[in-house]
Amino acid sequence: xxxxxxxxxxxxPVRDAFLRNFADRGERGAGVVVYRDGHRVVDLWGGTRDxxxxxxxxxxxTAQIVRSATKxxxxxxxxxxxxxxxxxxxxxVGSYWPEFKTNGKxxxxxxxxxxxxxxxxxxxxxxxxxxxADPDLGAAAVAAQAPVWxxxxxxxxxxxxxxxLTGELVRRVTGRGIGExxxxxxxxxxxxxxxxxxxxxxxxxxxxVGPVEAPAEPxxxxxxxxxxxADAYANPDSLTRRAFGAISPAxxxxxxxxxxxVLPGSNGIATAGxxxxxxxxxxxxxxxxxxxxxxxxxxxxxxxxxALARSEESAGPDRTLVxxxxxxxxxxxxxxxxxxxxxxxxxxxGRGGSLGFADPESGVAFGYVTNxxxxxxxxxxxxxxxxxxxxxxxxxxxG
Numbered sequence: 001x002x003x004x005x006x007x008x009x010x011x012x013p014v015r016d017a018f019l020r021n022f023a024d025r026g027e028r029g030a031g032v033v034v035y036r037d038g039h040r041v042v043d044l045w046g047g048t049r050d051x052x053x054x055x056x057x058x059x060x061x062t063a064q065i066v067r068s069a070t071k072x073x074x075x076x077x078x079x080x081x082x083x084x085x086x087x088x089x090x091x092x093v094g095s096y097w098p099e100f101k102t103n104g105k106x107x108x109x110x111x112x113x114x115x116x117x118x119x120x121x122x123x124x125x126x127x128x129x130x131x132x133a134d135p136d137l138g139a140a141a142v143a144a145q146a147p148v149w150x151x152x153x154x155x156x157x158x159x160x161x162x163x164x165l166t167g168e169l170v171r172r173v174t175g176r177g178i179g180e181x182x183x184x185x186x187x188x189x190x191x192x193x194x195x196x197x198x199x200x201x202x203x204x205x206x207x208x209v210g211p212v213e214a215p216a217e218p219x220x221x222x223x224x225x226x227x228x229x230a231d232a233y234a235n236p237d238s239l240t241r242r243a244f245g246a247i248s249p250a251x252x253x254x255x256x257x258x259x260x261x262v263l264p265g266s267n268g269i270a271t272a273g274x275x276x277x278x279x280x281x282x283x284x285x286x287x288x289x290x291x292x293x294x295x296x297x298x299x300x301x302x303x304x305x306x307a308l309a310r311s312e313e314s315a316g317p318d319r320t321l322v323x324x325x326x327x328x329x330x331x332x333x334x335x336x337x338x339x340x341x342x343x344x345x346x347x348x349x350g351r352g353g354s355l356g357f358a359d360p361e362s363g364v365a366f367g368y369v370t371n372x373x374x375x376x377x378x379x380x381x382x383x384x385x386x387x388x389x390x391x392x393x394x395x396x397x398x399g
Contacts (some may be wrong), residue, residue: 005044005249010393014042017389021382023300026215029058029207030370031272035280036394037363039287043273049207051371053216063193063206063271064369065253067350068159070196070268072357073278074166075114075116075330076300077181077264077350089114089168089174089329093165096172097111099143108151113158113165114330115313119147120165121158121320122239126248133261135177138164138300148239149319155327156239156319159351160246160264170191179262187274190281190298194274198259206269208254211352212372228322231379243320273366275356279347282306283360306360310346321377331357338378341391352376355383356380362394 001022003348006336007015013381014034021027029047033040049055049062081087087096094101100108105120112118131137137360143162148156158165170178179197187194195202232240253267259265270278280286282301301309310328318325320338326333331346338349341364347357352373358365368383 001046001352003044003046005042005354009040010145011042011390013389013392014386015044017385018046021385024196024215025382026212026372027370027382027383028053028212030368031058031062032368033271033276033366034175034390035276035286035365038284040273040276042390045272047371048105049371050070051208051212051373052209053157055207055374058207059358061193061196061205063202063257063269063274064354064371065206065209066268066270066275066354066356066369067352067357069080069270069348069350069354071162071265072331072348073182073186073196073268074162074178074264076186076278076282077165077170077178078110079172079309080185080300081170081306082308083302087169089308091290093169094247095354095364097139097143097168099140103146105151108147110217111329112151112315113162113169113186114316115155115327116158116162116320117155117160117314118147118165119149119154120161121156121246121361122148122242123246123394124160125323126246129247129249129251129255132160132163132247132251132263133257135164135167135171138169138210139171142168146161150215151399154313155316155325157243157321157325158265159243159320160263160265161243163263166264167262177262178264182197186278186300189264190277190286192270192274192277194267194268194270194278196264197262198256198269200256200260203256203259207371209371209373210254212374214374216244232322239320240322263316270367270369272367272369273356275369276365277367278365279356279367280357280365282309283358284363304331310344310360323378326377332378337383339387340393341387349378349380349383352379355380355387364390366390366392
């Protein structure tokens with residue numbers, strides 16, 4: 001397998017791990033980018049643009065759907081609105097969105113949405129993909145939903161409903177759709193190849209994704225999700241299955257209509273470089289990017305906002321994912337369910353593969369995207385192999 005791109009001196013172990021992903025872990029097409037202290041130190045890509053091998057080789061500008069890695073970008077919108085004094089994290093959601101104050105959700109706070117504590121990970125009547133793409137229908141459905149638990153008293157991953165919760169809050173506060181806000185306030189200033197609501201003009205850059213089986217391990221065994229998660233998902237009445245099934249039937253992620261929709265919990269499209277540069281901009285200034293306004297020096301989060309992003313809000317058994325999870329305000333935190341670089345890391349995986357995160361202590365920002373979707377939710381073996389390689393390079397500074 002030809003792997004293209006560059007690594008800075010000392011980061012060669014990341015190239016080695018990327019190559020082994022293709023040789024040993026069933027990788028079809030992928031990209032990985034790492035920044036350190038605002039400078040790009042790893043930029044690698046390889047394989048084919050489409051998971052089935054068609055569509056030609058993966059190129060530097062190839063983008064893919066990143067599923068729930070989109071949640072980290074959506075979270076940044078709410079935190080930036082807070083940073084600008086437009087959104088109070090401790091205010092009731094209903095103070096911005098009056099229709100949400102029904103069926104026991106009156107005390108749900110904005111911070112509960114970001115920390116997966118709002119109590120509405122499911123919909124009693126799932127939405128079709130076409131309905132889910134309508135922001136009015138999605139917002140109305142989640143506003144009318146009775147909570148599974150009293151908001152603020154427990155946590156469980158809001159796999160799909162996170163889209164309408166965050167999207168409607170942004171619309172109520174700013175008068176703009178969240179996809180438009182991201183384009184204007186995040187993607188354009190940073191020069192990111194990142195879209196929430198894919199424009200027709202960029203469709204040719206996006207590869208086709210699809211499921212891939214985990215390769216056999218020594219002894220003929222295949223890696224599988226943890227049994228408790230697999231069992232929960234297999235039960236159609238479980239909170240796990242209902243949360244991921246809030247859009248039903250499952251959307252075709254290669255459908256242009258789905259890619260053009262704005263679902264900030266699940267259908268962002270990005271290059272590996274865009275994910276990494278986004279996270280680099282949360283923790284420090286970034287070098288200039290081709291096509292971006294200005295000459296670099298873009299930083300999105302103040303140190304106080306970084307502290308909010310990675311301050312633990314939820315920890316322990318996750319009502320949806322079953323395993324123990326840790327969340328800050330909008331971001332997964334380093335832990336057994338989603339190992340990142342070190343104790344201070346914050347970011348978000350996408351179910352099946354993609355991963356973006358930042359580690360302020362080491363100055364590292366990481367982005368990985370793939371077209372081969374595995375069954376795991378929070379800790380894909382290919383992404384984890386790359387993270388371990390980065391950790392081996394940066395050493396004790398990552399914790």
